[in-house]
Amino acid sequence: MARGHKKTLEEKITAKQELIEALTTRIESEKRELEELFQEKRLKELEMVNDLISDAGLSTDEVAEMLQQYIDSRMADVS
Secondary structure (H helix, E strand, C coil): CCCCCCCCHHHHHHHHHHHHHHHHHHHHHHHHHHHHHHHHHHHHHHHHHHHHHHHHCCCHHHHHHHHHHHHHHHHHHHC
16 A cells, blocks of 8 residues: 655655744734733723722722822831
């Protein structure tokens, strides 16, 4: 039974290069999709925080000041 055409070393090299290029393209595409998912997650988290601030009737400046005071007190406790 005939096996068919055996690939030359050059053909094998070319095939591997093409495979690596295809996989590299796939990896870059997956990285872009992952970054988009991280951005979507961050946006949802920010929307949730914004809703909490709005529901509490606070301004962003007030919240920033409260957070800074909290951070300062935590840092003082650690020292």
